Amino acid sequence: MSASKLICSCYDAGHPWTTSCADSAVGVGAIAFKQSLRIYTSVYLLSYVARGKKPVPADIKKLLRGILQSSAFLGFNxxxxxxxxxAVRYFSGGFTKFNAGFLPAFIGSFLAILIERPSRRGQLALYVTNVASESVWRMLVARGIVKSVRHGEVLVFMLTLAALVPWYRRCTSSRDSVYSLSRFIIGGSERFSAPIYPDHGNRRCTKHALCKHKNSCIYYMLEGFVKKFIAGYGIHAGFRFILSFANLLRNPRLITKIVSNMDNVKFGLFVGGISGIVRSVLCNLRWITGKDRPEHGVIAGFLGGLPMLFYKSTTLASYLMWKTIEVVYREGIQAGKLPAIPGFIEFLYSFSTAMLFHMAVFEPHNLKPSYWKFLVNLTDLRFAQMNRQVLDLILPKASSSVPFWPKYEADHVSQELRSMFGLNPHFSMTS
Ligand SMILES: [Zn+2]
Ligand SMILES: [Zn+2]
Structure with missing residues (x-):
């Protein structure tokens, strides 16, 4: 039987490592700030190095400010x-399903995101929304509300590309990463704004009059597949190389294992497949219909998503889906077709983080495992040290994956907790 409201103290359920609310909030904030400094230093440095610019003093100042601001944001969160x-427990007198995770996380996240630079808020909102959607899906599957769909991620990816490819073709230019990525995989000549490459009356170069690419259609389709297969293979092997660099120094023979890994081939087929299929469908539709219509991009994108069968990734499919929703929504705002909602990004960040925290408090077993690990590391294990056996009384199974029972200070435990767990054999107290 679960109760709708649990009457006990926040020391009992929330922060059993310290009896003081102020200590626990400041302590967790400080730990999260310290851990964030480590995380953000590597994130900012890596992205700076990736841009390949010569370091100048002004950049370093900006970099340091960025690291400090982002860490302050996460620490404050x-x-x-x-x-x-x-505070919520103090004013409401107890814990409910809503106010022990979701509500405080929403308040904390909303205040925190205001500290972060506005230009980074969109990226953060997208990241947590992606993790939250994956976690909520796991939660619904666990409850039997939805059934896990076979190849579901492939279908999501196909539908996403069905929206993304037409968007890319309409785009004249964009600084968005998803635009550069589309351009890299599909190529520049499928954009409606691209100039037609003259075929100089070369008879052997059979291409449709509406095709803007350089060589014959067959060459163009094959080129898409082969070049992007090699690129995909190389990128995947390169990542593996960097990730296992330390091991490689100790055992150089590992290099053959890295280069010949089947996952590189699969990733190559995935990337090359998208390029080959999208190009083939678009060229063929031009030949068949004699037109180059925007709807062709929908078909090309949908079929172009099929190669995810070679490289299935829920994270990738879901991330690209949210990213596509974002760019299409932004396009709609610019065209005046969709309303711009002020504060939407901040709301989305807070809402998604609140969903994630609700799950981290009440059902960490359904949270995306990498996110749970992130929260536990960020708080130096504190997140795993809540007393979820007490929370079981509101939402059964809260403690199923983290059955932690704290060592309490006897004279600070609430009377309610004593009477509820008085007979529990695990109930040990130290004074
Ligand atoms: Zn407290
Ligand atoms: Zn063509």
Whole structure:
């Protein structure tokens, strides 16, 4: 039997490592800030190095400011969550399904995201929304509300490309990463704004009058597949090389294993397949219909998503889906077709983070495992040290994957907890 409201203290359920609410909020905030400094230093440095610019003093100042601001944001998110957790319990007198995870996380995240640079907020909102959607899906599957669909991620990916390819073809230019990625995989000549490459009356070069690419259609389709297969293979092998660099120094023979790994081939087939299929469908439709219509991109994109069968990834499919929704939505705002909602990004970040925190508090077993690991590391294990056996009383199975029972200070445990767990054999207290 689960209760709708659990009457106990926040020391009992939320922060059993310290009896003081202020200590726990400030402590978690400080730990999260320290861990964030480590995370963001590598993130910012890597992205700076990837841009390949010569370092100048002004850049370094900007980099340091960025690292500090982002760490302050994440640190404050930790502080704000615990602070609101205790405040909400104080004012409502107990814990419910809603106010022990979702509500305090929403308040904490909303205040925290205002600290982060506005230009980074969209990216963060997209990231947490992606993780939240994956986690909510796992939660629904676990409850038997939806059935896990075979090849579901492939279908999502196909539908996403069915929207993304037409968007890319309409685009004249964009600084968005998804635009550069589409251009890299599909090529520049499928954009409606691209100039037609003259065929100089070369008889052997059979291409449709509406095709803007350089060589014959057959060459163009094969080129798409082969070049992107090699690129995909190389990128995948390169990533593996970097990730296992330390091991390689110790055992150089590993290199053959890295180069010949089947996953490289699969990733090559995935990337090359998208390029080959999208190009083939578009060229063929031009030949068949004698036109180059926007709808062709929908068919080309949908079929172009099939190669995900070679390289299945829920994270990739779901991330690209949210990214596509974002760019199409932004396009709609610019065209005046969709309303621009002020504060939407901040709301989305807070809502998705609140969903994730609700799950982290009440059902960490359904949370995406990498996100749970991130939260536990960010708080130096504190997140795993809540007493979820108490929370079981509101939402059964809350403690099923983290059955942690804290060592309490006897004279600080609430009377309610004593009477609820008085007979529990695990109930040990230290004074
Ligand atoms: Zn408290
Ligand atoms: Zn063609």
């Amino acid at each position: 930790g502080f704000g969550f615990i602070g609101s957790f205790c």
